[in-house]
Amino acid sequence: MQNILNKKWWHNKVAYEIYPKSFMDANGDGVGDLQGIISKLDYLKELGIDILWICPIYESPFVDQGYDIADYYKIADCFGSMDDFEQLIEETKKRDMYVIMDLVVNHCSDKHTWFTKALENPEGEYGKRFYFERGKDGKEPSNYRSYFGGSMWEPVPGYNDLYYYHAFAKEQPDLNWNNDEVVQAVYDMVNWWLAKGVAGFRIDAIINIKKDTSFPSYEPDGPDGLCETEKTVSGALSCKEGPSIGQMLSSLKEHTFARHDAFTVGEVFNLENGTLQEFIGRDGHFSTIFDFSLHLLTNCEHGWFAAHKITFRELRKTIFDSQLATQKIGFMANIIENHDEPRGLNIFLPEWIDREAGAKLLGTIMVMQHGIPFLYQGQEIGMTNMDFTTLNQYNDISTIDQYHQAIDRGFTDQEALSLCNTYSRDNARTVMQWDDTENAGFSTGTPWFHVNPNYKEINVKSQLEDACSILSYYRALIALRKNSIYENVFVYGMFEPAYEEYDNVLAFYRKSEQGGYALVVSNWGKSDVTITLTDEDKSLWLMLDSMSNDYRLSVALKNAIGQKEKKDQIILKPGQVCVYG
Ligand code: TEU
Numbered sequence: 230m231q232n233i234l235n236k237k238w239w240h241n242k243v244a245y246e247i248y249p250k251s252f253m254d255a256n257g258d259g260v261g262d263l264q265g266i267i268s269k270l271d272y273l274k275e276l277g278i279d280i281l282w283i284c285p286i287y288e289s290p291f292v293d294q295g296y297d298i299a300d301y302y303k304i305a306d307c308f309g310s311m312d313d314f315e316q317l318i319e320e321t322k323k324r325d326m327y328v329i330m331d332l333v334v335n336h337c338s339d340k341h342t343w344f345t346k347a348l349e350n351p352e353g354e355y356g357k358r359f360y361f362e363r364g365k366d367g368k369e370p371s372n373y374r375s376y377f378g379g380s381m382w383e384p385v386p387g388y389n390d391l392y393y394y395h396a397f398a399k400e401q402p403d404l405n406w407n408n409d410e411v412v413q414a415v416y417d418m419v420n421w422w423l424a425k426g427v428a429g430f431r432i433d434a435i436i437n438i439k440k441d442t443s444f445p446s447y448e449p450d451g452p453d454g455l456c457e458t459e460k461t462v463s464g465a466l467s468c469k470e471g472p473s474i475g476q477m478l479s480s481l482k483e484h485t486f487a488r489h490d491a492f493t494v495g496e497v498f499n500l501e502n503g504t505l506q507e508f509i510g511r512d513g514h515f516s517t518i519f520d521f522s523l524h525l526l527t528n529c530e531h532g533w534f535a536a537h538k539i540t541f542r543e544l545r546k547t548i549f550d551s552q553l554a555t556q557k558i559g560f561m562a563n564i565i566e567n568h569d570e571p572r573g574l575n576i577f578l579p580e581w582i583d584r585e586a587g588a589k590l591l592g593t594i595m596v597m598q599h600g601i602p603f604l605y606q607g608q609e610i611g612m613t614n615m616d617f618t619t620l621n622q623y624n625d626i627s628t629i630d631q632y633h634q635a636i637d638r639g640f641t642d643q644e645a646l647s648l649c650n651t652y653s654r655d656n657a658r659t660v661m662q663w664d665d666t667e668n669a670g671f672s673t674g675t676p677w678f679h680v681n682p683n684y685k686e687i688n689v690k691s692q693l694e695d696a697c698s699i700l701s702y703y704r705a706l707i708a709l710r711k712n713s714i715y716e717n718v719f720v721y722g723m724f725e726p727a728y729e730e731y732d733n734v735l736a737f738y739r740k741s742e743q744g745g746y747a748l749v750v751s752n753w754g755k756s757d758v759t760i761t762l763t764d765e766d767k768s769l770w771l772m773l774d775s776m777s778n779d780y781r782l783s784v785a786l787k788n789a790i791g792q793k794e795k796k797d798q799i800i801l802k803p804g805q806v807c808v809y810g
Pocket of ligand 1: 569
């Protein structure tokens with residue numbers, strides 16, 4: 230099997246995303262920082278985490294929470310210094326852990342010196358590093374809607390009929406990847422961080438770097454007369470002029486990542502059919518890319534007003550389709566949530582499954598799939614969405630826009646707020662809940678953002694003390710996945726749907742080429758389900774059960790062998806998930 234022949238150092242690893250502002254504040258200024266992360270490395274190590282993806286920590290005006298970078302070589306003061314960063318690298322290395330940075334190079338901040346110089350002379354050397362265009366027929370050069378609302382074209386102050394291009398906020402001008410100096414500067418910067426000891430990168434909005442520089446307008450699709458960003462992206466990808474996205478990315482890899490055996494995970498939306506191989510196959514542009522298929526189900530890319538509640542059937546089909554389509558090509562990066570998404574518990578579960586069972590259920594499905602798991606901070610303790618009630622409680626630029634989009638489409642204030650409540654990116658950005666003391670133990674100062682009031686019940690400290698908690702379960706789950714005896718099953722085994730004839734059951738096998746296999750089986754229905762096992766499955770042993778304490782046993786034994794009793798049937802309660810092997 231191709232995957233097995235090409236074993237990579239990161240295949241058996243588990244990754245964890247840190248949103249640094251909200252993770253841990255060590256100096257009491259209310260903002261999470263690098264020393265805060267260092268203070269929690271042992272916690273993460275014990276959870277079973279190997280790779281830490283740290284969202285942007287570079288100098289930034291934080292219009293889009295650090296995804297607007299003003300200096301790629303400087304750590305933002307609120308996070309600490311370069312010395313702190315070097316200490317973080319050293320401390321992770323001591324623990325056999327790896328740090329990956331967020332590489333945001335589709336755009337920079339409007340406060341980056343390149344852009345401030347470009348504004349002084351849009352036709353000069355620095356102007357060429359961005360996209361400055363004349364208007365068409367007295368209007369913007371084209372009718373593109375930016376991801377955060379309004380036109381992608383911003384008038385250049387002091388000039389008539391001149392605009393610059395920004396796919397995201399107007400404070401995030403797009404870099405011109407057709408400019409050799411830009412490309413070389415990106416390579417140099419990436420190599421500089423790799424030389425500092427980072428193990429790789431999570432690569433932001435990378436598909437957007439390819440532009441159709443004729444900037445054609447498309448059919449408008451909203452009352453604003455603009456067309457959605459996705460259209461612009463797919464138009465650009467199919468544009469034959471200039472280097473293709475594939476050429477741009479393979480050159481990036483050749484000049485940087487490949488030289489360091491770096492681990493890279495691309496944030497890639499709008500992948501063209503049939504191109505996955507090129508992205509994550511043998512010699513692909515990246516090690517892996519995120520699997521967003523579940524998140525795209527809500528249609529969030531058309532605006533939250535168009536989102537719908539995901540049904541179990543859709544969810545199961547989407548997971549199966551994605552796993553079957555991708556596993557022979559490479560490793561996808563599996564997520565339940567991230568800093569751009571609401572908490573998975575609030576989106577993917579039917580209302581009759583309670584939070585604790587639901588967290589263990591989602592975690593098991595995610596960690597046991599084929600691919601590399603990426604946990605998001607707080608997922609391991611079952612953190613939930615926040616109950617926001619007014620618009621001014623939000624900080625996220627995208628939430629404000631989504632509220633207005635909904636209003637423009639005729640939704641009432643209450644309806645628009647309710648959409649934000651469900652889908653806002655700020656749901657994931659409330660501070661990490663470490664204990665039940667003031668500010669959830671996140672900071673001794675005033676936190677920069679909300680503390681979810683449920684921190685007294687949901688926090689790390691109480692769950693560390695409880696062998697049946699979500700956190701203890703995650704530790705057992707990750708330990709099982711990483712157990713070297715089962716590597717051929719849980720890391721390299723092929724995914725195969727199972728027991729599909731049961732309406733509310735999500736079950737799958739992981740089958741090793743060497744013959745061993747495991748069965749993951751879960752009940753999403755309202756009542757108990759009895760599953761009659763196939764003859765072959767009858768001899769499987771229970772390894773992990775989300776509703777019993779047996780997982781303590783599997784961790785204690787370290788070889789994850791649980792009950793040895795033979796069964797013809799298994800009965801699962803609503804929300805229960807078991808792993809047999
Ligand atoms: O996200 C890219 C992206 O496409 C998102 O804007 C996504 O469509 C949206 O968040 C769905 O709600 C990346 C980062 O993850 C995000 O935090 C940044 O805001 C964005 O790039 C700009 O850098």
